[in-house]
Amino acid sequence: RKEVEQDPGPFNVPEGATVAFNCTYSNSASQSFFWYRQDCRKEPKLLMSVYSSGNEDGRFTAQLNRASQYISLLIRDSKLSDSATYLCVVPPWGFQKLVFGTGTRLLVSP
Amino acid sequence: DAGVIQSPRHEVTEMGQEVTLRCKPISGHDYLFWYRQTMMRGLELLIYFNNNVPIDDSGMPEDRFSAKMPNASFSTLKIQPSEPRDSAVYFCAWGTGDYNEQFFGPGTRLTVL
Numbered sequence: 001r002k003e004v005e006q007d008p009g010p011f012n013v014p015e016g017a018t019v020a021f022n023c024t025y026s027n028s029a030s031q032s033f034f035w036y037r038q039d040c041r042k043e044p045k046l047l048m049s050v051y052s053s054g055n056e057d058g059r060f061t062a063q064l065n066r067a068s069q070y071i072s073l074l075i076r077d078s079k080l081s082d083s084a085t086y087l088c089v090v091p092p093w094g095f096q097k098l099v100f101g102t103g104t105r106l107l108v109s110p
Numbered sequence: 111d112a113g114v115i116q117s118p119r120h121e122v123t124e125m126g127q128e129v130t131l132r133c134k135p136i137s138g139h140d141y142l143f144w145y146r147q148t149m150m151r152g153l154e155l156l157i158y159f160n161n162n163v164p165i166d167d168s169g170m171p172e173d174r175f176s177a178k179m180p181n182a183s184f185s186t187l188k189i190q191p192s193e194p195r196d197s198a199v200y201f202c203a204w205g206t207g208d209y210n211e212q213f214f215g216p217g218t219r220l221t222v223l
Contacts, residue, residue, distance in 0.1 A: 034211070049211060096165070098155065101152075
């Protein structure tokens with residue numbers, strides 16, 4: 001089993017839609033989790049951090065289910081500018097390094 | 111701007127040539143990371159430093175790759191000799207050690223012909 005697994009997509013949604021991505025991880029000891037966003041030909045940028053059961057920032061909600069070892073990212077009222085690849089990131093506990101999923105591509109259309 | 115300068119931004123070279131990639135993070139960080147990204151393999155950690163000391167280089171593909179961090183504000187990743195399969199985007203990132211958050215530079219797009 002891969003350390004971090006994501007559905008690669010693409011997810012094609014219209015503007016205003018709600019879309020959710022899931023990410024599963026294998027290391028049950030991991031304590032912190034992240035969602036990064038990467039635009040085409042750009043660097044990954046931190047979108048949200050999740051340290052407990054979840055986090056919410058405007059239209060974005062991240063939830064953590066430790067029992068089932070998955071993290072989800074919910075985007076409400078999708079905008080054209082949300083089109084990007086969303087990377088799930090899980091650091092092994094006790095280490096500074098990050099393990100990245102392969103990313104889920106989102107395309108928001110008018 | 112995540113406070114990381116990488117140079118060059120683009121590099122095209124021929125197989126067998128030496129390539130040196132540079133990273134200048136903002137001061138005050140504790141950790142520096144080098145990543146490589148390809149379509150096939152995604153984002154992979156190559157090596158990371160803590161207070162200028164290499165901590166984990168298990169991701170370095172082979173002896174052709176080497177990395178140094180002579181001081182807190184400068185790091186290099188060298189490939190010698192380069193091969194076409196080294197073509198990728200190489201990112202440098204910094205972290206403070208707080209909650210594992212990392213901040214990426216703009217990357218160097220390397221093409222080896």
